[in-house]
Amino acid sequence: MRLSTPRSLLIYLAMGLVLLFFLGPILWFLALALRPPNTAFTNPPQLLFRPQLDAFIYTLLNPGTNARQLWNSIVVAGGATLLNIPFALPAAYALSRYRLRAKKQIMLWYIGLLMAPPVVFLIPYFIFMSRLRLNGTYLAMIVMMQTITIPFSVWLLKGFFDEVPFELEESAQVDGARWWQALRSITLPLALPGIIVTSMFAFVFSWNNAIFPLVLSNQATATLPIGAMSYIATSGATWNYIAATAIVAMLPPMFIFLVLGRYIVRGLTFGAVKG
Amino acid sequence: MLPARFTGRKALPYLLILPSVIALLSLIIYPMIFSLINSFYLWNLQTSPTPLMFVGSQNYRSVFTVTPFLDALRNTLMLSVGGTFIQFWFGLGIALLLNSRLKGMSAARVLLIMPTTIAPIVVGFLFRYMYYEGSGLISWLLTAAKFPVPVQGLLGSANTALAAIALADIWQWTPFFAIVLYAGLLSIPEDVVEAARVDGADGWQLFARITFPLMWRTAVVVIMIRFMQLFNMFDLVLVLTRGGPGTSSRTLSYNLYLEGLANYNIGVAAAMTWIIVILVTVLVNLYILAAFRNWEW
Numbered sequence: 001m002r003l004s005t006p007r008s009l010l011i012y013l014a015m016g017l018v019l020l021f022f023l024g025p026i027l028w029f030l031a032l033a034l035r036p037p038n039t040a041f042t043n044p045p046q047l048l049f050r051p052q053l054d055a056f057i058y059t060l061l062n063p064g065t066n067a068r069q070l071w072n073s074i075v076v077a078g079g080a081t082l083l084n085i086p087f088a089l090p091a092a093y094a095l096s097r098y099r100l101r102a103k104k105q106i107m108l109w110y111i112g113l114l115m116a117p118p119v120v121f122l123i124p125y126f127i128f129m130s131r132l133r134l135n136g137t138y139l140a141m142i143v144m145m146q147t148i149t150i151p152f153s154v155w156l157l158k159g160f161f162d163e164v165p166f167e168l169e170e171s172a173q174v175d176g177a178r179w180w181q182a183l184r185s186i187t188l189p190l191a192l193p194g195i196i197v198t199s200m201f202a203f204v205f206s207w208n209n210a211i212f213p214l215v216l217s218n219q220a221t222a223t224l225p226i227g228a229m230s231y232i233a234t235s236g237a238t239w240n241y242i243a244a245t246a247i248v249a250m251l252p253p254m255f256i257f258l259v260l261g262r263y264i265v266r267g268l269t270f271g272a273v274k275g
Numbered sequence: 276m277l278p279a280r281f282t283g284r285k286a287l288p289y290l291l292i293l294p295s296v297i298a299l300l301s302l303i304i305y306p307m308i309f310s311l312i313n314s315f316y317l318w319n320l321q322t323s324p325t326p327l328m329f330v331g332s333q334n335y336r337s338v339f340t341v342t343p344f345l346d347a348l349r350n351t352l353m354l355s356v357g358g359t360f361i362q363f364w365f366g367l368g369i370a371l372l373l374n375s376r377l378k379g380m381s382a383a384r385v386l387l388i389m390p391t392t393i394a395p396i397v398v399g400f401l402f403r404y405m406y407y408e409g410s411g412l413i414s415w416l417l418t419a420a421k422f423p424v425p426v427q428g429l430l431g432s433a434n435t436a437l438a439a440i441a442l443a444d445i446w447q448w449t450p451f452f453a454i455v456l457y458a459g460l461l462s463i464p465e466d467v468v469e470a471a472r473v474d475g476a477d478g479w480q481l482f483a484r485i486t487f488p489l490m491w492r493t494a495v496v497v498i499m500i501r502f503m504q505l506f507n508m509f510d511l512v513l514v515l516t517r518g519g520p521g522t523s524s525r526t527l528s529y530n531l532y533l534e535g536l537a538n539y540n541i542g543v544a545a546a547m548t549w550i551i552v553i554l555v556t557v558l559v560n561l562y563i564l565a566a567f568r569n570w571e572w
Binding site for chain 1: 412450454496
C-alpha cells in the first residue's frame with residue numbers, strides 16, 4: 001500500500017488523534033511534575049514553562065518523603081512475585097502435562113477468582129491481620145496479593161508449558177531419567193522465557209495494586225500510590241509532589257511492558273488469547 | 276487432548292496442584308465463613324472488638340435500607356455495561372486502524388498501550404488534575420467548546436461524576452481492547468478474507484460476515500475480563516469522587532468498603548459481601564459459559 005493515497009492519509013490522521021488522546025494525559029501529568037508550582041492551576045492552562053526537577057528532588061532525595069515508599073513498592077511487588085511462583089509453577093505444570101478429570105473445573109475456578117472483587121476479601125482480613133498484629137507489615141500485603149498472582153500465574157504458565165513439546169520430556173524418561181529430572185533439565189529451561197514473562201506480569205499487577213496497601217499498610221510500609229494519595233489528604237497545593245510520585249510509580253510498569261512486547265496481549269488476557 | 280501419562284502415578288499431578296489450591300482456599304474460605312457468620316450478628320467495630328448479638332436476617336435487610344445498595348448496583352451496572360460497550364467499539368475502531376498495516380503502525384501500537392500499564396489509582400490522579408474546576412485541562416477544553424460544565428465541577432456534580440469515572444476508565448482500557456482485538460484480526464487466515472473478496476464481498480460484508488464472527492472468540496474473552504473489572508470498580512471512585520456527590524457515583528465495591536472500613540458496620544458489610552459474592556458468581560458463570568465453551572483444556 002502506498003503512503004500517500006488519500007485513504008492512508010486519513011488513517012494517519014485518525015491514528016494521530018488517537019495517540020494524542022491516549023498519550024496527552026500522561027505528558028500533561030509529566031509536565032505537572034516538571035512545572036513551577038505556581039503554573040499548575042493557571043487559567044487558561046499554561047503550555048510553556050521552564051522545567052525544573054524540584055518536585056522529584058523533594059519526593060526522592062531531599063527530604064525524600066517518598067523514597068521509602070519506592071522501596072516499599074519494590075519489596076511488596078517483588079515479594080508477591082517471588083511467593084507466587086513456587087505455588088503456581090507446579091500447578092501449571094501438572095495442569096499442562098496430565099489428563100485430569102477436574103482440569104476444566106480447576107482452571108475455571110482460578111479464572112473465577114481473578115474476576116472476584118478484592119474488597120470482598122479485604123474487610124475480614126483487615127480484622128484478621130489486626131488480631132495477628134500483622135496490619136502494616138509487608139507480609140500482610142504480599143499474602144493478600146496472592147489471591148491475584150497465583151491464579152493469574154497458573155493460567156499464563158500453563159499456556160507456556162503447553163508449548164513445550166511433551167515428546168522431549170518423554171524421550172528423556174524413556175532414556176531413564178526420572179520425571180523431575182526431565183522436568184528440570186528439559187522442560188524448565190525451555191519454559192524459562194514463559195516463567196520470566198509471567199513473573200514480570202505478576203510484578204506489574206502487584207505493583208499497580210492499591211487496594212490491599214490502602215488498608216493493610218501503615219506510614220512505614222505505604223507503597224507509592226498510597227504515598228501520592230496522602231498528599232491529596234493534606235492540601236491542594238502539593239500537586240507537583242503527587243505528579244512526581246505518580247510518575248515514579250508509572251515508570252517500572254511502562255518499562256516492563258516495553259520489554260514484554262508481543263507477550264502483552266497474552267498476559268493481559270491471562271493467557272486466554274495467545275496474541 | 277494429551278494421552279494419559281505417567282501411568283501408575285495418579286496422585287502426582289494432584290500433589291503438584293494441591294499447594295496452590297490450599298493457599299487460595301485458605302485465603303478465600305476464611306473471609307467467606309467470617310462474612311457468613313457475622314452477617315447474622317450486630318457488630319460495629321467502633322463499639323466492640325467482637326460481635327454483640329445475634330440479629331437473624333436484620334443485616335441483610337439493612338444492606339438495602341441503611342446503605343444505598345440499589346443506587347450502587349445501578350451505578351455499577353451503568354458503568355460496566357456502558358464502559359465495556361464504548362471500549363469495545365472504540366477499541367475495535369483502533370484495531371482496524373492498526374490493521375491497515377501502514378508504516379509506523381507497530382510503533383503506534385507500542386505507544387498506545389501505555390495508559391493500560393498505569394495503576395488505576397494513578398489514572399485517578401491524572402484525571403482528577405484534568406477535571407479541576409476552571410483550570411483543569413478537560414474542564415477548560417469543555418468550557419472552550421461551549422459544553423455546559425457544571426459550576427460544582429465535573430466531579431462535584433451528580434450529573435457528570437459517574438461519566439467522569441467512566442471516561443478515565445475508557446482512557447485507560449480502550450488500548451487494551453485495541454491491541455487484543457488487533458491480535459484477533461491478525462489470527463484470521465489471509466486466504467479466508469481473500470476467498471470472500473474474490474466472491475465479491477464488499478468492505479462492510481467482509482467485516483460483518485468474516486472478520487467479526489472470526490474474531491468473536493477473542494472478543495468474548497476481553498469483554499468478560501473488562502466487564503468484571505468494571506463491575507468491581509473501586510480505585511477510580513476512591514480518588515475521583517469518593518462515591519459522591521450524594522450516592523451518584525457510588526459503586527458496589529465502594530459501598531462495601533464504606534460500610535466495612537469507614538462506618539465499621541462489620542455485620543452489615545458481611546451481609547453485603549455475600550450478596551455481592553452471589554451476584555458476581557452468577558455473572559462469572561454466565562461469562563464462563565459464553566467464553567470458554569468449546570475450549571480445549
